[in-house]
Amino acid sequence: VAAIGAALIGDWLEGVVLLFLFSLSGTLEAFAMYRTTRSIESLIQLRPREALLVRDGGGVEERVAVESLRIGDVVRVRPGERFAVDGEITDGETWADESTLTGESEPIRKGLGAKVFSGTINGQGSVLVRMTKAVADTTLERIVHMVQEAQAQKTPTQRFVESWQQPYVLGVLVAAVLVFLGARLIHTTSFYNAFYHSMVMLVAASPCAVVVSAPSVLLSAIARAGRHGVLFKGGVHLESLGKVDVIAMDKTGTITLGKPGVTEIWTPEGVDQARLLQLAATLEQRSEHPLAAPVVAEVLRRGISLSESPLIEFHSHTGHGVHARVDGVWVGIGREGLFDTHDISIPPTLPPEAARIREQGQTALLIVAIDDSLAEPMCGVIGVADQLRPDAAATFAALKHLGIRKLVILTGDHERVAKAIGTTLHADEVRAGLLPDQKVVDLARLADEGGMVAMVGDGVNDAPALATAQVGIAMGGAGTDVALEVADVVLMRDDLNSLPMAVWISRLARKRVRQNMIFAFGMIAVLVILTFF
Structure with missing residues (x-):
């Protein structure tokens, strides 16, 4: 209507510019969407259409269409080829380039x-x-489906703009008529001048700048986040994350690596630590306890070889530890109860060190080795704990710098362990010993206290919390089905560095949308006022 009005008063250029701006808004939105989906479409095009199916235990290999494969089938993938299916390696080892999914440039050992x-x-x-x-x-395929869903979603800002578009246009038309009548009846100007002023006001009040202010920014932000391994399920979640001021995180698998590792080794002065560790690791190599493997791995990492002598009288005591004779030396590793059971007195220096390690949220493994050739038994303590991610402290600091008001740790782990990690990371609140449904209750409490709350988890046992949080953020989405189904935002790389990046992009996008809308409304107001002069 405004373009027609511009043409009627002879300002063809203004009419053309107006039509160009309307067309430009649609073009910008289409271009932003194209950028969002281009990388996904390229993945689909590069996906293998055929796979080398292995039959009869490896005796027969046959090229078949990927669509004909079924769960449980075994395929061979040669060097340089793309994996045609999601699966697990049953033979061989390699390095995989997963940059197409996670954005991680370094190959990953498989x-x-x-x-x-x-x-x-x-x-x-x-x-x-x-x-x-x-x-x-x-x-x-799940990522492609998720992006397609994201394209169809509209943010609150977009819905707001669309909701007032019709009444705004009607209001502008009524205002144009009033300007015409006012000019004719009050100022008694000519019909042409009155019509000219009304058409100028109609052109000046055109909402095209407002219409294009939000979609182009939000879609470009989604595309940028995608290139950094952050997947938003639509602009609505991008906008919501930009409002978040409280972030709750699960501990295991999110803040920590989710697997135990040796954090400390203490031995009294004068004890041959290398020999003691060799004996302990040789013993732990036979143990099936989850804490045995990290002890062996740490000893091997230090370049200490294990004893090849057979273990004699090997015994495993559930909840206490293991003991055996290695090279004629009686060796026990575990809790204090192991040694009490065998009437072996623990050197007095051990319990205080074990208590100190436990106070730090770690598991203390006591080692006692009795060698008849030595006057005193060799002893020591190994601290084992679920290890913090290397980037955890930097992530917490970055989130605080971005203005996150409160950082909370929600975990089902013991309070002592959780408190130790919370102190290390300077968390504002730590809640331990929580079941999945209790995490949901805590999220509701945080929301009731004010602000927008996001939950970060590994997408497995945190699924209820991710689903009910105002913004659910899943870690390591490339390997977790539930993450792609439940979360609003997926960090495809299995690291926390992506979280501050996602928050920063979200806040920057909201800021740009706000600036665009203020500028657009301001220009409309100025131009409308100028039509009266």
Whole structure:
């Protein structure tokens, strides 16, 4: 209407410019959407259409269409080829380039049992992969589906703009008529001048700048986040994350690596630590306890070889530890109860050190080795704990710098462990010993206290919390099905550095939308006022 009005008063250029701006808004939105989906579409095009199916225990290999494969089938992937399915390696080892999914530029080592994903590239080794997901349910397909859903969603800002568009246009038309009547009846100007002023006001009040102010920014922000391994399920969640001022995080697998590691080794002065560790690791190599493997790994990492002598009288006591004779030396490793059971007196220096390690939220493993050739038994304490992610402290600091008011740790772990980690990371609140439904209750409490609350979890036992949080953020989405289903935002890289990046992009996008709308409304107001002069 405004363009027609401009033409009627002879200002063809203004009419053309107006039509150009309306067309430009649609073009910008289409271009932003194209940028958002371009990388996903390229993944689909590069996805293998055929796979090398292995039959009869490896005796027969046959090229078949990927769509014909079923869960449990085994395929061979040669060096340089793309993985055609989601599955796990059953034979061989390699390095995989997963940059197409996670944005991680460094190849990732893949050994027996490691997960691989459709669309990623096999590196140096030829491997056999057992298919674990149907073709339609691969991580790649889920991402494509999620992006398609995101395109259809509109943010509160977009809904607001669309909701007032119709009444705004009607109001502008009524105002144009009033300007015309006012000019004719009050100022008694000519019909042409009155019509000219009304059409100028109509052109000046055109909402095209407001219409384009939000979609282009939000869609570009989603595209930028995607290039950094952050996947938003639509602009509505991008906008919501920009409002968040309270972030709650699960501990295991999110703040920590989710697997135990040796954090400290203490031995009294004069004890041959290398010899003591050799004996302990030789013993732990036979143990099936979850804490045994990190002890062995740490000893081997230090370059200490294990004893090849057979273990004599090896015994494992559930909840206490293990003991045996190694090279003629009686060795025990575990809790104090192990040694009490065998009437072995623990050197007095051990209990205080074990207590100190436990106060730090770690598990203390006591070692006592009795060698008849030595006057005193060798002893020591190994501290084992779920290790903090290397980037955890920097992530907490970055979130505080971005203005996050409150950082909360919600975990099902013991309070002592959780408090120790909370102190290290300077968390504002730590809640321990929580079941999944109790995490949901705590999220509701945080929301009632004011502000927008986000929950960050690994997408498995945190699924209820992720689903009910105002913004659910899942870690390591490339390997977690529930993350892609439940969360609003998925950090495809399995690291916390992506979280501050996601918050920063969200806040920057909201700021740009706000600036654009203020500028657009301001210019409309100025131009409308100028029509009366």
